[in-house]
Amino acid sequence: MAAIRLERVTKRFGATVALDDVSLEIEDGEFFAVLGPPGAGKTTLLRTIVGLERPDSGDVYADGARMTDVYPGDRDIAIMFQNLALYPDKTVFNNLAFPLRQAKMPKAERRRRVEETARTLHIEQLLKRKPAKLSGGERQRVALGRALVREPRALLLDEPLSALDALLRLEMRAELKRLQRDLGRTLVYVTHDQVEAMSMPDRVAVLRSGVVQQIGTPEDVYHRPANRFVATVIGSPPMNFIPCTVGGGNGAVRIEHAAFVVSLAAGFPRPPLQSGDACFVGVRPEDVHVSAEPGEIRATVYVTEPLGGETVVDLQLGDRVIKALAPPTTKVEPDASVGVVLDPTRLHLFDADGNALLSAAGAEGFSVAPRPA
């Protein structure tokens, strides 16, 4: 039974459609992320699940029961807001105890739960303080604690790490993942940061303007993106898209570019493309290699960006600039002519509208041949 299920949920605010026919299922105990740019509808999605917003159409289910008309406090779902919304006038202890008080839990039991939660989050020494006297990271933990203390059936987090500085964010990421695994709670995590969406969840849903683009494991979404938007939003630096045209006849499909040709092996599925159609070849920077060998695809170096652990080489290929990831010791000068290798086992093919047609995802199916100038 799914812990949380959304069935064809639509929500409008005036003329704007915040959620458009959204359906998804979150399994019990799953760490589920929702990734999207600002304005995608992520916060509306969370608020609809917890009950602070009511869908205009469609339903919300929790453990099989229809929750659409149930009051937020009765759904047994906890939410941690982006701005934390701690009760400023109450001590940390009372912030944590508040939901238990509302549930009319006896005092001794309340105390036990609060102390246990505080220990799990390493904030036991802060129980007597008020939120104003806490650091950003400490406040984060208190907000998390307030949601956890109820032992809810699901925990919703709205961009919990976006206000933290880079170092703290790295720490909290690992800690959240550990926590979820140890406690086994269903977690729905909303973010615009693709690194968080890749490294933490079991599955991720990519949202754009209220429409679900793709749902899958981080690997699925990374190696087999459903469209250009998903391919761009995940992965840094983002995927390169090289415009090409479909050529060839005799049943053989050739993808043609001024500098190279991509052909499909016999066993590979035929994409629904016709000769003359425009299409895009997608390839991630880590799958573009700069080589010194002759006989490879020729390109000129546009600029190099040394990042320390690796170097990004921007290459002018025809009228486009594509990015390649190279080892940190790479030394090439702008305007130098170099060879480029596109890893055929990692290519993607998109149609003119941006929908994904084929992703190699490690399989041998594409082959790339340079075209003499």
Place this chain on the structure above:
Amino acid sequence: MASIRLERLTKDFGGLVAVDDVSLTIPDGEFVALLGPSGCGKTTTMNMISGLERPTSGELWFDDRPMSRVPVGARNVGFVFQNYAIFTHMSVYDNLAFGLRVRRPRPPKPIVDEKVQRVAGVVGVEGLLERRAARLSVNDMQKVALGRSMIVEPSIFLLDEPFSNLDAAFRAYMRAELKRIQHEIGQTMVYVTHDQVEAMSMADRIAVMNLGVLQQFGSPLEIYERPANTFVAGFVGSTRINFLPADRVPVAGGANGVGARVTLGIRPEYTRIVAADSADATITAKVALVEPLGAKDVVHLTWDGHDVRTLGTPGVRPRVGANVGLAFDPAHVLFFDGDGEAVA
């Protein structure tokens, strides 16, 4: 074109020392990044270079002219800010031409036109010249803002986190573009940011600051491979460097824990997972967590109570809970003393 020299520049806001005795020289035509966390003094330093703040003590030179008494308008600096101040009711063309047209005497129309076309080409808005600025995408607005400050050909460009409001994909694109533009026009640029990726990818040299004090001023390679102290080492690098007690780590050829060698630093990419009983293993540890990041995996190990990070070999994902060995590349091991300063 101008070189910039800061000599013992200090700014004291009545008790809060935002910039503390900073000295550095930026040669003509160089792209320098001021990098540091919020509150480190980078914006205040830039404000002193621009003239928006007067230094409490110290001096500032453009070429050989002392500048601290010169008002902002007379310094010939171009600004690009976070909130791209463009005129939304004007067309892109008029926005770009604005800086030229307010000059007295007014330059003749053909000259203005030629310059606008050239700048539009450089920043990539040639097709949008007739459009009203309000109807541009956020990304194009930033390009226009860049163009507006470029067209008056200032001797120095100052950029204050101009890309922080833009989406990640566009930021990656603009990094390459800006670097290329700077390379072509050869203007001295000072770029303020808290994002080490931006600083590393674009700058010729980086000034790392913390709490008002200059920590290190060097090329990206120097900052990365030979950090001056633990702050710089920890701040730069997409996956955070590992700091371990030097006397507990047996690194071949090194005398650890001896003398000033208190802390050992090694970057995750210079470590490698090997079999627990392998001769190459510097330490053995237990796998705690694997973070898949797409192009690579970050593997967290627990050793002696510390979280040690390494990069996973693609395709080989270690099991959580497994005991593995970790090999350190001795050529990239760093040592720091009790105060966090780098030692040999």
Place this chain on the structure above:
Amino acid sequence: MSTRGLKPAGRAIAILVIGAFFLFPLYWLVTMSFKPQDEWSPVGGKIYWLPGKWTVGNFTQALGISTPNTQFFSAAPVDASKPIVHSLLAAGGGTLLALLVGVFAAYGIARFRAGGKLLPFQILQLRMFPPIVVIIPLLIMFTYLHLVDTYWGLILVYGAVTFPFVVWLMRSFFAEVPREISEAAIVDGCTQWGAFFKAILPQVRGGLAATALFVFILNWSDFLIALVLTADKVVTAPVFLNSLQSAGAGQEYGPQAALGLVLVLPPAIFGLLIQRYLVRGLTFGAIKR
């Protein structure tokens, strides 16, 4: 009034002069209230800038406390103890009424946009004309309702007249509280009412205190409404003080001054009691997230 154009010395003189001008009545009031009867008027050309003999007789008389040392005799001794009580009841009651209705109205407007765009403005309009404009119709209505010269009548009018201030001030305080706080309380299991009392109200304690004090002062110092709507059963302090402008008691400068000073006390005490909430309240509206 700005002293910007003057040099520091000139500025100091200007401030002294202007300050003296404004503070003189207060100074005279304070000194007069402590002067014995023979020092009230400049008999024989001598003006007593400070009391020659400090005495509290004025106070005891004004408050109706008779002591063996009572110095003054007149046909109508000044005794303000009852009027002070009447004022406390009327002003206090009116303040409570205004707060009761106004706080909930303000929350409804701030959080739920109750009344759309019009209602807040309509409420504010209630204060755009001086009460004197409606005081006669009000008197007529009250006569029919037998509310003239009663506590309830005054309380109702005071409440109604200061209610717009409460809404105006409290609305901005409520608007400053992030809506997520009430939402967090709801998700934690509160009803809307529970969320209001347990999560929101504690945040606006300062604002509430400042508003209560402001409204109380308005009601306490009201003269016109009380004058018209009361006769002899309910006599508030300002009305009482005015009635002393007669040939007999009107000469009792000392007790009148003492009374004036005493009347300042309740708002001052109130202010002292709530002052620790006031500090926060005074920065209302300054920070918008």
